Structure formats: structure tokens, C-alpha cells
Amino acid sequence: MLYREAGQFKTTYAQDMAMFPIRQDRIAFILLLALAFLVVPLLAKLQIWPFGGEYLLRAILIPFLILSLAAIGVNILVGYCGQISLGSGAFMAVGAYSAYKFGTGINIPLAWLGTAIVIPPLPVLPSILLGGLMAAFAGVLFGVPSLRIKGLYLAVATLAAQFFFDWVFLRVPWFTNYSSSGSVNAPALNFFGLTMNSPIERYFICLSFVTVFALLAKNLVRGNIGRQWMAIRDMDIAAELMGIRPLYAKLTAFAVSSFIVGVAGALWAFVYLGSWEPLAFSIDRSFQLLFMVIIGGLGSILGAFLGAAFILVLPILLDQVPHALGIPISVETVSLLVFIITGSLICYLLIVEPHGFARLWSTAKEKLRLWPYPY
């Protein structure tokens, strides 16, 4: 009854182009932002259920936000441009380690020139963004093969990026500032003179990044470049004949996607983990991100959030259920059960809704517009 667009007329082009053309959607979006920016921190501050004891904020909401950001990045490449990538974990790692290097200062001696490249330690925000930029470079470099190869061959080729960067960060001690254990610690989270350490403040950092980048991504995919990506995805030869340059479209998709994934990687390392090892960005991470995008819905920014929530929360829930029911099961059995149930749910979801949660959401909205009438 409430969700009706009758009587809402578009009288200007600007209204026609609006991101949320229906008033109810706008209100819902503003309410959601208010919930995320005001209500959640307030509840957490006052320790009201379910925010007692920081667990929800620290172990679920922060990783959810960061992984959603990464999933948006992957979705731009896989969902909008149709280039399958299994190397997203590697680009997260590039973002994280580059941000770490920029945050702790860089000194590359160039002996044969008698000089050296010296970059003083940068503040956290520029390091994170520069980390994203380095990830974008890496993405373009490993995106070049996409001009020659397609589909599943490309998917396997992007694994090269994953294995190569895994090795680089494990074996080249320069990236970890010669730390003996191979694990590194993030610099203090200092934004504009404020040190942000409590979970609520960390949550704010992630939320701000995610909001800004989600809006940016949404606008990119609605614009000229997004349409080029989608044309390439739907049929690259036809797109080329229409005058879209595959080189430009594919490489920008790789660059933008890897930038966002790199920023997410830097956040994952700095804000969520605090200290980390190369293992944090292994191939499992790449698969996790790809799952989020597929389950959430290819070619949908909303889908990235839904997919991230599902993939992140499912194992946690499965872990909690036997505890809650008081069934005595060994930890090992539970972890194996999580494997089985996750796998079968993925298969099941792919069978019943190959277009992901985002499609379910839009079907629900269609139904809601007519409710309570059948048509």
C-alpha cells in the first residue's frame, strides 16, 4: 500500500536521471543511512542489545563493511564488465602492503645514480588511497591479457596474479620492512589529527569509505563508462563494432575495480586486522569475494552488500547453532559441517536463483508495488 509511485511525475531531465527516482526509495535510503551513521553507533555507545560487548561491531559489522567494499570492486569487473577474476585477494594484498609501505616511509637507494627515492611516512588516509592506486596499477598490468583471452581462460590467467603476489609478499622482505616473522603491524589510525581506535570509531572509518565508494561506483556504472563496460560484457565484438574501444573499457574496469579492492584491502589490514600476514589475502579470499558477487547478484551494487552479508554471516551462524541448541559436537566436525552446508547452499542458490539476491529483491519490490492485488 505504501510503496506506490502513482502521482510522482518527472518534470525535468534531472529527476529522470535520479539515482532513486521513487520517493519511497529515497526515504528508505536516507533512513538506512541514518540507521548506519546514527542509530548503530548510539546503541553501541550505550551498550544496548545487540551491541553489548563490542562483538557484533568488531567481528561482524566492520568485516561486513570492508568485504562489501571489496565485493563492489569485484562486481565492477565481473558483474559489469564480464571479466572473471580469481585474483581479487591479490589486489587486496597489493593495496594493504602498498598502504603499509607508504604509511611507514619508503627509501629506495639508486646507487648508480648516487641518489635515492625517499618518501617520508605519509598519514593514514593518503596511504590507504595510494595503496588503492598501486592496486589499480597491478590490476591494469594483469588485466592486459584480458585483451587476448576471454572467459574461463581469463579466470585461470588471473590466478597468476594471485600466486605471484602471494609469493612476492611472502618472499621479498622489503615489503614487510624486514620483519623476521613476516607479519606486519599497521600504523596508528590517525585521521586529521584524531586517533581512532575504539570499535565505534573504526566502524565510522569503514562506513564512511563504503558510503563514498558505493555512491561513486553507483554513479560510474550509470554513466558513459559503465555503459561501455556493460556493452563489452554483453557482447564484446558487437560493442567493438559500435565504436567502443575494448582496450580502454576493459583496462578502466580493471583499474577502477582493483582500486576499490585495493582500498578495501588496506582497510582490512589497517582497520580490521591491525597486524597481518600474507595468508590474510590468500586464494580463499578471492573465492570468497567471487561468491559474494555471484550470490548477491552480478551487476548490482546492492547485490555486493547482500552477498557479503550472506557469505560472512553464514559460517558464523552455523558455528553458533550447535552451541545454542546444546548439541555436543567437536570443533572439527563443526568446521567440516560448515564446509558441507556452505557448499550445498551455494549450489542450491545457484539453482533456484542464478541471478542472486539482488534479483529476489527487485522481484519483491515489483510484488510490493501491486500488493495487495495480484496484478
Next chain:
Amino acid sequence: MIAFGQFLEILIGGLLSGVLYSLVALGFVLIFKASGVFNFAQGAMVLLAGLALVRTLDFLVARGLPFWAAVILGVVFAAAVMAIAAFVIERYVLGPLVNQDGLTLFMSTIGITFVLEGASQMIFGADNYPLRLFPTDAWFLFENQFPGGILVSKLDVWGGLIAGVLVTALAIFFQRTKTGRALRAVADDHTAAQSVGIPISWIWFVVWLVAGLVALVAATVWGTKLGVQFSITFLALKALPVLIIGGFTSVPGAIIGGLIIGAGEKLAEVYLGPSIGGGIEYWFGFVLALAVLMVRPQGLFGERIIERI
């Protein structure tokens, strides 16, 4: 002469270990050829087959059966397990997903991987079980030509022989039998094959069964080499560059790709590794495969990709 002897030793070792990768890659090729599904679960199938075999073997030997009888019964049991797995996968996952695009099918095989990994370890146990089917010591060849001779692992030679037999058997199966011909027809064109009366779900079951049996053969060799354990599933990842070099659709390609990757990896590790930090075996295959793809996008032996609008 010492350097040449060493080179030869590394080359032979590399070529033979490459054949072992081919054993895993073969399973991929079979399924991709016949159903267009990129089967990520091949590594998990090797794990399942290996666990089923080694646990039955241990169980029967502990009951006092002679070793050869236990091996036969174990292989039969493991083959039956693979048949059940093939049936379930075809019936409940891939059957309903007919006509979806390649990416969805690929993702569903990752789901299958999770299920197989969880289920096989839950049913058969999650330890490292040693398997003793083939000799694991080494021969020393050409001891009078080269000081110290050339070390060749007997297990690797066995692996090479088995791969040879397997490829011949598969070639005969595909070329000479009725089912094999039907398989090739389905691979060529699903709809056309269906319209001349080939039962497509039966054919897909057969393909997954054959891939499962190939996984069983791979499991006997790799299980002897590493012990049957969870990390055996990562073989699937090692086999991927083999697959791209050979082409997704070529059985001989899988073997030759394996030879190239195996030899390239070992030689690079020994001759390039020390200068750039060691452990490059880890990614060398993939970068080599990437380089091949830049020149031939369909792999060395893949079918030419023709695109139409």
C-alpha cells in the same frame, strides 16, 4: 659433464612430475570436453577417491586379508564411491543447471568442492593416511657416464607409465566405443545430440564417472607420493596451468602441457630461483601459462575459437 648430468636429472625429474600433474588435468579436460563445465572439484574428487581407497585398504588389511585382495576390493569400493558421487552431482546439481552460462556452472563446481571436501573428511577421517601402492625409492642411471649417476624416482616412472596407459585407454574409449562416440557428439552440440536420441543425462553421468575414475588413478599415485590428506586438493590448482597450456579441450594437450610445466618449473627453480629468492615453483607455471596464452589464446592444442555475432 657434472653440470650436464645435473641438468639431465632435473629435466627427467621435472618431466615425470609434470606427468603427475597431467593425471589431474586429464579429469578437467574430460568434463570440459563433454559438458563445457569447468570442473573445479577435480582436486576434491582426488581427495575423495584417495580417502575411500586408503581407508578401505587399512580396514581390510587390519582384518587379515592379503594385501593384493585388499587392494582390489579397495579400488572397487573407491570406484563405487566415485560412481555415487557422479550420480549425485549430475542429478542434483548439474542437471537442474542445464543451459546456465559457464560462470554459474563453474561456481557450482566450487560449491561441490566444498561439499566433497567436507563430506569425504567427515566420513573417512581427516588425518594424513600413508598409502603404499608403488615403490618410492629411486634408481641411479648412467652411473659410469656421470659421477653419482642420474637419480630417477621409481614412483614418478610408475606415474608416467600409468598416465600412458590411461591416455591410451581413454583414446580407445572415445574413438572405438559407442558411448565414447556419443560423448563426443554431446561435446560437439548438446541439442543436436539430444535430437538424434542420445540420453544426455546418462552421458553426463558417464563423463563424471570417468573423471572420477581418473581422479582415483591420480589418487593412487599422489597418495603414495604425499600421503592421502587434505592438501591433495590443491593439486587442482597446480593442474590449472597445465590445462591452459595444453588447451581445455585436448587430451594429448594435457599430457604435453604437463611435461612443459613440470620441466619448466623444476629448471626455473634450480637455475633462476637462487637469483630471485627461491620458491618460484609456486607461481612459475601460472606465469608461463599466461605467456603462452598471450601468443595462443586457446592454448597450444585447444580448438580454434571462432566468434560470431
